[in-house]
Amino acid sequence: xxxxxxxxxxxxxxxxxxxxxxxxxxxxxxxxxxxxxxxxxxxxxxxxxxxxxxxxxxxxxxxxxxxxxxxxxxxxxxxxxxxxxxxxxxxxxxxxxxxxxxxxxxxxxxxxxxxxxxxxxxxxxxxxxxxxxxxxxxxxxxxxxxxxxxxxxxxxxxxxxxxxxxxxxxxxxxxxxxxxxxxxxxxxxxxxxxxxxxxxxxxxxxxxxxxxxxxxxxxxxxxxxxxxxxxxxxxxxxxxxxxxxxxxxxxxxxxxxxxxxxxxxxxxxxxxxxxxxxxxxxxxxxxxxxxxxxxxxxxxxxxxxxxxxxxxxxxxxxxxxxxxxxxxxxxxxxxxxxxxxxxxxxxxxxxxxxxxxxxxx
Amino acid sequence: xxxxxxxxxxxxxxxxxxxxxxxxxxxxxxxxxxxxxxxxxxxxxxxxxxxxxxxxxxxxxxxxxxxxxxxxxxxxxxxxxxxxxxxxxxxxxxxxxxxxxxxxxxxxxxxxxxxxxxxxxxxxxxxxxxxxxxxxxxxxxxxxxxxxxxxxxxxxxxxxxxxxxxxxxxxxxxxxxxxxxxxxxxxxxxxxxxxxxxxxxxxxxxxxxxxxxxxxxxxxxxxxxxxxxxxxxxxxxxxxxxxxxxxxxxxxxxxxxxxxxxxxxxxxxxxxxxxxxxxxxxxxxxxxxxxxxxxxxxxxxxxxxxxxxxxxxxxxxxxxxxxxxx
Ligand SMILES: Cc1ncc(C[n+]2csc(CCOP(=O)(O)OP(=O)(O)O)c2C)c(N)n1
Numbered sequence: 001x002x003x004x005x006x007x008x009x010x011x012x013x014x015x016x017x018x019x020x021x022x023x024x025x026x027x028x029x030x031x032x033x034x035x036x037x038x039x040x041x042x043x044x045x046x047x048x049x050x051x052x053x054x055x056x057x058x059x060x061x062x063x064x065x066x067x068x069x070x071x072x073x074x075x076x077x078x079x080x081x082x083x084x085x086x087x088x089x090x091x092x093x094x095x096x097x098x099x100x101x102x103x104x105x106x107x108x109x110x111x112x113x114x115x116x117x118x119x120x121x122x123x124x125x126x127x128x129x130x131x132x133x134x135x136x137x138x139x140x141x142x143x144x145x146x147x148x149x150x151x152x153x154x155x156x157x158x159x160x161x162x163x164x165x166x167x168x169x170x171x172x173x174x175x176x177x178x179x180x181x182x183x184x185x186x187x188x189x190x191x192x193x194x195x196x197x198x199x200x201x202x203x204x205x206x207x208x209x210x211x212x213x214x215x216x217x218x219x220x221x222x223x224x225x226x227x228x229x230x231x232x233x234x235x236x237x238x239x240x241x242x243x244x245x246x247x248x249x250x251x252x253x254x255x256x257x258x259x260x261x262x263x264x265x266x267x268x269x270x271x272x273x274x275x276x277x278x279x280x281x282x283x284x285x286x287x288x289x290x291x292x293x294x295x296x297x298x299x300x301x302x303x304x305x306x307x308x309x310x311x312x313x314x315x316x317x318x319x320x321x322x323x324x325x326x327x328x329x330x331x332x333x334x335x336x337x338x339x340x341x342x343x344x345x346x347x348x349x350x351x352x353x354x355x356x357x358x359x360x361x
Numbered sequence: 362x363x364x365x366x367x368x369x370x371x372x373x374x375x376x377x378x379x380x381x382x383x384x385x386x387x388x389x390x391x392x393x394x395x396x397x398x399x400x401x402x403x404x405x406x407x408x409x410x411x412x413x414x415x416x417x418x419x420x421x422x423x424x425x426x427x428x429x430x431x432x433x434x435x436x437x438x439x440x441x442x443x444x445x446x447x448x449x450x451x452x453x454x455x456x457x458x459x460x461x462x463x464x465x466x467x468x469x470x471x472x473x474x475x476x477x478x479x480x481x482x483x484x485x486x487x488x489x490x491x492x493x494x495x496x497x498x499x500x501x502x503x504x505x506x507x508x509x510x511x512x513x514x515x516x517x518x519x520x521x522x523x524x525x526x527x528x529x530x531x532x533x534x535x536x537x538x539x540x541x542x543x544x545x546x547x548x549x550x551x552x553x554x555x556x557x558x559x560x561x562x563x564x565x566x567x568x569x570x571x572x573x574x575x576x577x578x579x580x581x582x583x584x585x586x587x588x589x590x591x592x593x594x595x596x597x598x599x600x601x602x603x604x605x606x607x608x609x610x611x612x613x614x615x616x617x618x619x620x621x622x623x624x625x626x627x628x629x630x631x632x633x634x635x636x637x638x639x640x641x642x643x644x645x646x647x648x649x650x651x652x653x654x655x656x657x658x659x660x661x662x663x664x665x666x667x668x669x670x671x672x673x674x675x676x677x678x679x680x681x682x683x684x685x686x687x
Contacts, residue, residue, distance in 0.1 A: 032490070037601065063485055063486070063487060063662075063663055064485075064486060064487050092487075111662075112487070113661055113664070114485065114487075114662040114663030114664040114665075114666070115664045116661070116662055120648060130488075132446075132487060132488050132489045132490075133446070133449070133450075133489055134419060134447070164419040165419060167418035167419045167420045167423070168419060168421075168422075169420065169422055169423075170421050170450070195390070195419050196390070196391045196395065196398065197391045197393075197394055197395030197416070198390065198391060198416055198418070198419065200595060202416050202417075202418065203418050203419065204418070231648060264398070265398070269394065269395055269396070270394045270395050326664040326665060327664065329663060329665065329668040331661075331665065332656060332658040332659070332661050332665055332668065332669060333656070333658055336659065338660060343627075343657075344657050344658075345656060345657075346655045347626075347658075351668060354668070354675070355668055
């Protein structure tokens with residue numbers, strides 16, 4: 001018998017949960033205080049947005065909302081490392097990466113507030129809208145990457161999926177084709193340990209999600225998803241490789257969902273006791289704060305000022321969202337086809353009439 | 362006897378059958394510890410253990426395909442697809458295998474299995490959580506498609522679905538999961554699949570509906586009665602195979618027919634029912650057949666949801682039009 005293939009999975013963490021460097025050899029980013037502060041701001045902004053959206057839902061001003069508490073380093077890390085001309089193909093818990101790549105918070109709120117205009121991005125013009133059917137977005141990302149390859153462009157694509165989503169066929173099909181065609185795409189797994197109520201023991205018999213890449217013939221990377229330095233560093237490397245024609249990468253980011261699955265969920269039904277207490281000690285924002293403080297680069301005063309600034313910024317987005325009147329009923333019809341079939345035109349008029357004389361009845 | 366909701370009825374019927382038939386298993390995403398996102402399987406894992414109430418990985422094609430394999434071996438899977446909008450990864454298995462295994466093997470392999478899914482709009486949910494795509498399944502020969510409209514029918518039809526020797530798609534109108542309660546005796550008594558139910562007798566017009574829309578239809582019938590119009594209301598309940606005889610009998614009596622559905626109009630069940638009436642009872646008709654339906658559009662996100670959903674007023678308006686036809 002001979003061994004014909006072997007693999008190992010490397011895990012990277014640069015900053016531990018106490019905000020301490022785990023090695024002497026740190027990437028440049030770990031010393032780049034300005035960038036770190038920007039990332040800190042972005043993470044805190046997404047948390048502020050998520051918290052606000054949650055509160056809005058509780059008062060009937062928002063639909064079902066999937067917060068990403070505790071997972072801010074993942075989306076902010078890989079989203080901020082994208083170039084403007086790269087393309088993001090997000091999943092439903094992807095607001096952190098989306099906002100980093102130019103989607104506005106108002107658009108995020110509109111989308112989850114039940115308004116299609118939330119997907120008509122004003123700045124992130126080529127980015128895909130949120131995909132709710134799990135894992136379907138992975139194939140779109142591969143397709144966008146294929147187009148870039150065909151056009152000979154030096155751009156790349158990033159996409160995100162939950163660890164549970166990697167059980168779907170579409171995920172395997174996407175990484176497989178990305179391997180064969182050497183596509184410029186990077187798959188990020190937000191391993192927040194839970195797929196609604198389903199833990200990893202029920203989701204996979206693998207030790208890691210990263211190793212799924214091995215069977216697709218693409219590079220497998222695993223990082224501490226609560227360490228933004230590790231996430232961003234891994235993302236930058238993978239994007240560079242992709243843009244240079246080196247093919248796809250799968251990056252598993254290990255984190256923990258510190259909130260319910262969505263506002264419609266009650267995690268206390270399945271989450272083991274104590275998990276949250278431990279989780280809040282390891283979360284990414286606190287960690288980066290400790291790291292910055294240890295270098296004398298952050299203090300309570302700056303923290304308070306930033307919080308006030310972000311509260312204002314988020315409130316502005318909320319106000320804009322709340323002040324956006326619902327779309328007209330004809331919007332149900334007007335974007336279905338380049339030209340609405342004559343038959344459906346009748347229904348369109350009927351819907352308008354119904355909306356107009358609603359008050360009369 | 363106790364008053365229960367539609368979702369509790371689904372739960373009770375499953376529990377009853379699991380208790381009495383050891384070959385019945387439940388499986389799906391989040392059906393175990395969490396009891397399903399709507400709690401349809403609440404408490405079942407505690408009662409029957411993780412071998413019979415199985416939390417699956419997140420993969421619908423797997424759920425359907427594995428259920429087919431189990432059913433071929435005499436296990437009776439009751440598989441949950443979390444929302445009907447997420448049934449499409451399983452469509453291949455359902456259409457290409459579940460629907461035709463009996464036929465393909467000339468009866469050698471049969472599939473006594475149920476695929477349950479909450480469906481329909483009106484609960485302010487995100488995209489893909491509100492569509493009514495029952496016609497896609499009703500169109501496939503070899504499938505039975507059942508839609509209970511109230512707690513009693515949910516209980517009886519779920520029992521019948523599990524006991525049925527053939528695969529059943531069981532669609533649960535989630536908007537009415539909890540809005541009405543019925544006294545339902547937990548005695549294992551089933552309702553027949555393949556039967557329409559005459560919910561309300563009338564002589565002037567036949568209102569035909571199923572699922573959640575039956576509630577608007579009943580309200581409309583009540584208002585019509587106040588206007589002196591006697592409406593008969595039919596709950597289709599099994600949308601495939603269709604019990605057209607009950608519908609025809611009613612239409613022959615009333616001379617007027619109207620279909621109320623949440624789904625888009627084109628190529629829908631309403632189209633099929635209207636065509637059957639036109640083929641077989643056109644001479645009894647005193648007015649053209651009417652249809653009140655969702656629009657031929659993508660189901661809008663929730664801010665426009667109300668604009669899409671057929672309302673009691675729309676039902677009334679159409680019914681009056683039919684009544685006034687000369
Ligand atoms: C195809 C499909 N099946 C089921 C669902 C319902 N659903 C929404 S989120 C979710 C769990 C996802 O878990 P994971 O992939 O780990 O991502 P997370 O939500 O934890 O970020 C499920 C089952 C869906 N949206 N799409």
